[in-house]
Amino acid sequence: MRIGLLGTGPWADTAHAPALRRHDGLDFVGVWGRRPEAAEELAARHGTRAYADLDALLDDVEAVSIALSPDAQAEPAVRAARAGRHLLLDKPLAVTAEHARAVAEAVRETGVASVVFFTSRFQPEIEAWIAEQAGREDWFTARAEWLGAVFTGDSPYARSPWRREKGALWDVGPHALSVLLPVLGDVRRVTAAAPGPGDTVHVVLEHDRGASSVLTLSLTAPTAAAGAVVELRGGAGVTSLPESAGDAVSALLRAGDALLDAARTGRPHPCDAAFGLRVTEILAAAQGLLDAPAGRPVA
Structure with a gap:
């Protein structure tokens, strides 16, 4: 081609x-x-x-x-x-x-x-883990922490204008959602979104299979604290996203x-593009809560 x-x-x-x-x-x-x-x-x-x-x-x-x-x-x-x-x-x-x-x-x-x-969806170890977890329907809750240190050190992306403007929600948020959605199902409500230090964002999601998840996203974490963790808890116990050796x-x-x-x-x-649209819609809903005036009820 x-x-x-x-x-x-x-x-x-x-x-x-x-x-x-x-x-x-x-x-x-x-x-x-x-x-x-x-x-x-x-x-x-x-x-x-x-x-x-x-x-x-x-x-x-x-x-x-x-x-x-x-x-x-x-x-x-x-x-x-x-x-x-x-x-x-x-x-x-x-x-x-x-x-x-x-x-x-x-x-x-x-x-x-x-x-x-x-x-992550094109790394064999993670792809296999997602497929295995998606076959179970009794997940209760999940947490995803996707923490980068992009704006410290000599990262070539430190000068990225859109990353500086949009921050972690839009840069690493898609990674977290790409792992959680095939396992927990679509998001029916973004129930909360709150800022943390730097560009850090905390987002709480309600999934249509009944589970809830919490995302912690940052591009401004200390270098020693950077990394990605996804943990699922349910009737089968606890399982975590495996590391991938691929680049x-x-x-x-x-x-x-x-x-x-x-x-x-x-x-x-x-x-596909339809999945990419759904991820964007969820991120936009979270952004809307972050931008809402203080005291506004959470939708």
């Missing part, structure tokens, strides 16, 4: 481009970016061609891999879908439910395949497999 890359930032350079270059089933045709000089530099590093015009790239490919910031992903994703191009998207799908819905509707109306890259490129290779399979079979992947 001929595929192009949209985006030229650190995530495009260190994850998407290496995966597209290495994948046996993908032909990495070229890269487009909002800054042509950055596209030229990335293309040179990864042995492909830079495109100055997005439509020219779309004319030459069957699919696109999008590594743009979430506030910039929706418009080119809709444009690519309308052109009949399959979509390998990044999380979150957008930072508003309206924009995420536009992508999901374009995918549904055109019938193109879509896969949203939630890293982002390995996970993206598996996401590429998923896109090829969805395009070939016509069967939607569990992490």
Whole structure:
């Protein structure tokens, strides 16, 4: 499958481009970016061609891999879908439910395949753990702590404008939800959301299978406190998210497999644009509570 890359930032350079270059089933045709000089530099590093015009790239490919910031992903994703191009998207799908819905509707109306890259969902150990836990229906409660130290040290994402503006809720919140939703079911109510130190956010969810969950999300945790923990408690006891030995490129290779399979079979992947929309809707509901005036009743 001929595929192009949209985006030229650190995530495009260190994850998407290496995966597209290495994948046996993908032909990495070229890269487009909002800054042509950055596209030229990335293309040179990864042995492909830079495109100055997005439509020219779309004319030459069957699919696109999008590594743009979430506030910039929706418009080119809709444009690519309308052109009949399959979509390998990044999380979150957008930072508003309206924009995420536009992508999901374009995918549904055109019938193109879509896969949203939630890293954990494409790591074999975690994928197997999720499948095992999803087969049980007596989960009582869960906690997910996704704590990063992005804005300390020399992280290439420390300068990310959208991460500084939107914070942990929108950056690591999608990871937590991507693990919890297939196990506990959809969220029927976001019952509370409260800020903590830095960009830390605490969110309480009520799931439609009866369980509740609490998310603690941060990009400003102390380095020694950073890490991800998901713990489920129910009739079967207590179980925790396993560690994964894989890196982002390995996970993206598996996401590429998923896109090829969805395009070939016509069967939607569990992490398709519709799932990405649902995650965005839940995050938007939590954001609404965080933005509500003090003393307003919690919906």
